[in-house]
Amino acid sequence: MDRFFTVEVISQTSDPQQVIYAAMHQDYAESFVWHDRDRFPPEARCGEIIVKNLLAGNRGHYGPLEHPQITLNCGYFPHSTMQQMRTHRVGVSFDVQSFRYTGKRILDVISGTRDVEEVFYLRPEGQYTDRQGKHYEYTKELRHQDIEWCLAACHRYYDRIQQGFSEEHARGILPFDVRQHWVMSANVRSLMHLLDLRWKADAQLEAQELCELIWPHFKAWVPAIAEWYEATRLKKARLAP
Structure with a gap:
């Protein structure tokens, strides 16, 4: 791992698995789920329900995963890596350090x-x-x-x-690979898709290292979903969840 590469969290949706649960629950609930928020299961239990009802068995209903968002600051990566990541803009937003001003x-x-x-x-x-x-x-x-x-x-x-x-x-x-910083926001679904693409075995080395640094933040944020992803999709190049 390059000694300068770094990824830090700027902000993230709190209780993200409860947020996903609320979205999932509204799909089939008669009630206005905002009124039920005090009765939502705990965060960890929501994660278990999400894995069981949305993710296990490749059910393919990923819409509720799009509500929670995490914002990451990625630093000191080569310009080429930024270009690779910025290609994936569906559900992901970028603001990138400009060489015009810096x-x-x-x-x-x-x-x-x-x-x-x-x-x-x-x-x-x-x-x-x-x-x-x-x-x-x-x-x-x-x-x-x-x-x-x-x-x-x-x-x-x-x-x-x-x-x-x-x-x-x-x-x-200047040589092409000047190091560059950027801020990147993604929802749970889009971040998993990005990991699918850039953490597979034939992805470029630096993109894989970026994913290595993103992963601990994702795992701490949505642990049940991360555990499912690690067991079923991690580095398997199963694209577009």
Whole structure:
């Protein structure tokens, strides 16, 4: 796991499994369920009911899962990972750090106040396989060359800024995988779908690591649903719940 990657919770619907229970219950209840809220089962029991009545046996009724929402702050991931995640916008909202306004960290590398690897992402040394199954090694020497290339790009960026270039113009010469932060909101259903897509075995390494960091927050938030997901869907690429 990259030492800078991080995911933190900004906010989340409280008692999310009770919220799902209320939505599910209204589907078949004669009463206006708001009047019954004091009689809802406890949060943990609601989770058990949801798994039994909605999820077990692949019943496929996922609508009630769309009501609770969690907002995550994802930090220090490469630009390419942000692009992969932002592709999945159904039920997921994004606000992403703009390189048009946030070039100071590039200049910080030049001043020595920020490490180059805090600003640019490079994969760790090791053995890799491309999509055609060809094997190759990313050696210490090759990685060092790439760090030097990132440093050179920072110097070129600095020169362009000093020449009066706008940040949106100067950024064009930077290596692709500048680290980037974003805020992401998702409901229970859309977050499971995102995990289906980006935590499967052939997903890109960095996307899988993002899912690894999202997972503990999801598990703490909706534990019964997470337990069901872990047993039935986790890393199985069963898409679009």
